[in-house]
Amino acid sequence: MTPSDLHLGALLDPESGERTDRPLALAPESFTTHGVIVGMTGSGKTGLGIVLLEEVLASGRPALILDPKGDLANLALLFPELGADDFEPWVDEAEARREGVTRRELAASTAATWSKGLGSWGIDGERIRALRDGVSLRVYTPGSTAGAPLDLVGDLQPPAGADAETIREAAESLASGLLTLAGIDSDPLTTPEHILLATLVERGWTSGETLSLETLIGGIQSPPFRKLGVFEVDTFVPPAARMKLALRLNGLVASPSFAAWRTGDPLDVQSLLWAPDGRPRASVVQLAHLSEPERIFVVTLLLSRAISWMRAQPGTSDLRAMIYIDELFGFAPPTANPPSKTPLLTLFKQARAHGLGLVVSTQNPVDMDYKLMSNAGTWMVGRLQTERDKARVIEALRSADGSVDVSAWDARLGALGKRQFVVKRTRSAQPELFTTRWAMSYLRGPVTRAELAALPPETIAAEGGGKAEPSTTGGRTGSTESAAATSTGAAEIGRSLADDESPLMPEIADGVRVTWLDPAAPWAGKLGLSGRSGRLEAGLAGRVRMVFDETRADLRHEVEWEVVFPPPLEALVRPEAMEAVDYDARDFRPEAPADARYVLPQAPLDAKSFINQVGRDLRDRLHATLELTLYHNPELKLYSRVGESKEQFQARCLDAAEERADAEASKLRARFEAKIDTAEDQVDRAEARLRELDVDVSSRRQQELVSGAGTLIGMFLGGRRSTRSLSSIASRRSQTRRTEERRRSAEDKLEAEREDVEQLEARLAEELAGIWEKWKAASDRIEIVEVGLEKNDIDVSDIEVFWAAREE
Incomplete structure (x- = not known):
């Protein structure tokens, strides 16, 4: 062991399992080939990670720490005096009640336990003070101002x-x-x-x-x-x-x-690793308050910037800085490819040459991509949940180093206790059993956003600026943790509260989603609500899906409403207090505004039965009162469509009546068609006969004009012609007059035929008008039909609690 080694604990006797005098000390440069910490919940995995980070920081090297659970802010809990006053704000009041002691007494016993534990490893207050003063610790909360904001x-x-x-x-x-x-x-x-x-x-x-x-x-x-x-x-x-x-x-x-x-602070990796005064920095980036997409976004961006920073550094075989990820789940799974996976793989493959070491921690090795596992040179494995997890670890080690003794590893992994780990060092085939040393930081568990306010100001203040405002516990699905978010956090929020207010959100029933009204919700003002911070009251929001069906009308109409029961909620929520609004997911935020004060509700929101009863009461009221109004024309057998006005339905009925009238007129056409064709044929023949006679009369008159008027008289009196020739002339004259008489008769007949056609047309027009009037009247005969709801046609779901301020 050299002074520069990282002292993580002590080796255990493989036979007895007792701690030996031989320390487990790893050279810092061994972590340039990266490391993996594996262990189930309760194995001491987080404690080992904090001990490793303490050693790295004490060696003068910085660390960028991604903290999905909130445990790594414990690095700020360094108490050189090891006094009860230091521990008191951080001990669990609920634990004190369980043990039947005061909070002060629990703090004193905790301080004594911590002092004794550190003493057993030769660690005193001076070493703790040197670590605290020699390192700049920052706790960042991206997307929130509870800790140090990060731009x-x-x-x-x-x-x-x-x-x-x-x-x-x-x-x-x-x-x-x-x-x-x-x-x-x-x-x-x-x-x-x-x-x-x-x-x-x-x-x-x-x-x-x-x-x-x-x-x-x-x-x-x-x-x-x-x-x-x-x-x-x-x-x-x-x-x-x-x-x-x-x-x-x-x-x-x-x-x-x-x-x-x-x-907040700019996203500059150099600044995240080194303080302005030159001290190495531990930048803890908390992710517990973020949604899964937000976590992926933050990790992806941070690791991408780390790659850029890494490639700008000169090559070295020494450990220049460490990136530590406390829980890898979701960031580099073996099958899916979230955006965070690519930069992680890049760092595991390339960071060694630049002195940047990565250490990742995970509960289940099956959640870790095989390429990451095979690129890790140092493994520290604690208790595992399943044989499958154990087999996965051994297979990864064998892939990274073919000399791994599988049977030795299998035996070691099967007999591990709490805070006991098997270590696989670079270039070492045999497993070594060790226990972690006592952490200098107080391991009190996850530090909530509300509790961050109690950390030293320089830990969470904006760089060069004032202290960031703490925010309350963010959005989550309601559970018992809402009531026990943190007792110490409440003590740190200094504000004047009314008798009916609390700085902590009241308990919400398990499985009920909790949100906060967004100030931009467009419907909020109509209900007198606001999404601003301050005095918040509880309301309910949910979705109602209804199906109106009517077989006779061939109707199946689905309706979806978003409904709100605005605050304040009474002990018995009346269904008629419901307001139908058009909301979507953007109208509710998953985290509380800063400085929220919660009005204690009269409604028992901690009981799931109450939430369910609200849904049942609303369904019963809708079943009893809600009907869909339709218009019905019985003669035309038509029903109005959903949302169709009476005027629109009347217009549709008129169109249908016109179709019926046209169909009846078609039958009438067949009856009149033969008669009209016959009459028109007779008119055509009369017209043809009249035209023939017109030509004949015209021709005869032309001949008489040629012979000249008075020719017959002159010839008779002059005695110049015979009786025979005079008779011929007289006959032609007589024929002309008879032709003219026939023409007049033909003209009279044509007129009579035309009158017949007109009479037929008049009768047709009269019958057509009657048909139209009959169907027109039918189109106006409209009735109103009400379509109700069956109870099984109503589904009330997704009821959630939301918090909002009421406008003054």
Whole structure:
């Protein structure tokens, strides 16, 4: 063991399991090949991680710590005096009650236990003070101002001094993280929106541009390039798809809760690792208060920036800095590919050459990607839950080092106790059994956001600024933890409370979701509610799905309402207090506003039976009172559609009546058609006969004109012609007159035939008018029909508790 080694504990006798005098000391450079800590809950895995970090920090090396559970803020609980006053704010009051002692007495006994435990390892107050004073500790709460705020997306500066490959990887990770935060599943190779966003970031950073979400949104709408690959941008990502993406990202920018992501210390890895005064820094980034997409976003962005920082460092075989992830679950699974997985794999493969070591901790090795496991040089394995977990660890070790003695490992792993681990060092095939030393930090368990206010101001204050305001416990599914969020946190929140107020959220029934009204909810003002911080009262929100069905009307109409029971809630919530509003998930926030004060509700919100009864009462009222009004025309056998006005239904009935009238008129046409055809044929023949006679009369008159008027008289008196010739002339004259008589008869007959046609048309018109009047009258005969609801047609679900302030 050398002075520079990391003293993690002591080796145990493999036969007796007793602690020996031989220390377990690992060279810092052994962690440049990275490490894995595996162990089930209660194995002492978190304690080992804190001991390792204490040693790294005491050696003058910084650490970037990703803390999904909230345990690693315990690094701030360093008490050189080891006095009861130091421990009292942090001991569990509930534990004191269980043991039948005062909180002060529990603090004193805890201090004595800690002092004795540290003494057994030769650790005194001076060593604790040296660690506390020699390290700058910061607890960051991205997306919240409970701890030190961290500006993750305010200014998206290009990686300093990065090459093209680093910029491309960082751009891919940023795009993946932003899309995950916006709730969009994406793949870097196949999702057009991801490719567009990553290209915008890469081009901007390559040109040295400092980006922002606003500039990215503008670039999405109007890209500064015409092609992506070989396709035009409008073909590859159509304008409608770009607008949809821009709106999703704009929703992040516009959300009041998102402001916390854009304030605080800049996302600069150098500053996260080193304080302005030159001390190494332990930057604990808490993730417990974040949703899963938000965690992925934070981890992806931090690790991507770490890669950029790493590649800017000169090569070294020594450990320059450590990145510690307290629970790897979800960040690098063996099958799925969340955005955080790519930078993790990159760091495991490349960080060694730059002196950056990664240590990850996990409860279940099956949740860890095989490539990470095979790239880890140091393994510390505690108690495991299943034989499958044990087999997974042994297989990973054998893959990393073919000389692993499987039987020896199997025997060791099967006999581990609490705080006992088997270590596999680099270039060592045989397992070693050890126990961890006593941690200098007080291991009191997860530090909630409310409790962060009790940490030293420099731990959570904005760099160079004032102390960040603490926020209360964030959104979660209601459980017993809501009542026991923290007793010490309440003591630290100094504010004047009314008799009916509490700084802690009252207990909510198990399984009931809890949210806080967003100030931007458009319907809140109509109900006299506000999403501002301060005095908050409980309300209920839920969804109602109803099915109206009527076989005769061929009706199946589904309706979905969002309903709210606004605060204040009475002990018995009346169904008529329900308000139907159009809300969506954006109208409720998953975390409380700062300085929230909770009005103690009259309604028993801690009882699931009460919540269920509200749903049943609402269903009963809707069944008794809600009906769907339809219009019915019995003669036309028509029902109105849902949402169709009476005027619209009347117009549809009129159209249907016209169709019925047309059908009846078609039958009438068949009856009149033969008669009309016969009459029209007779008119045609009369007209033809009249035209023939017109020609005959005209011809005869022409001949008489040629012979001249008075010719017959002149010839007779002059005696110049014979009686025979005179008779011929007289006959022609007589024939002309008879032809004229026939023409007049033909004309009279034509007129008579035309009158017959007109009479037929008059009769047809009269019957058509009668048909139309009959069906027109039928279209006006409309009745009202009420369609009710069966109880099994009503589903009241997703009832949740929300907190809101009432407007003055």
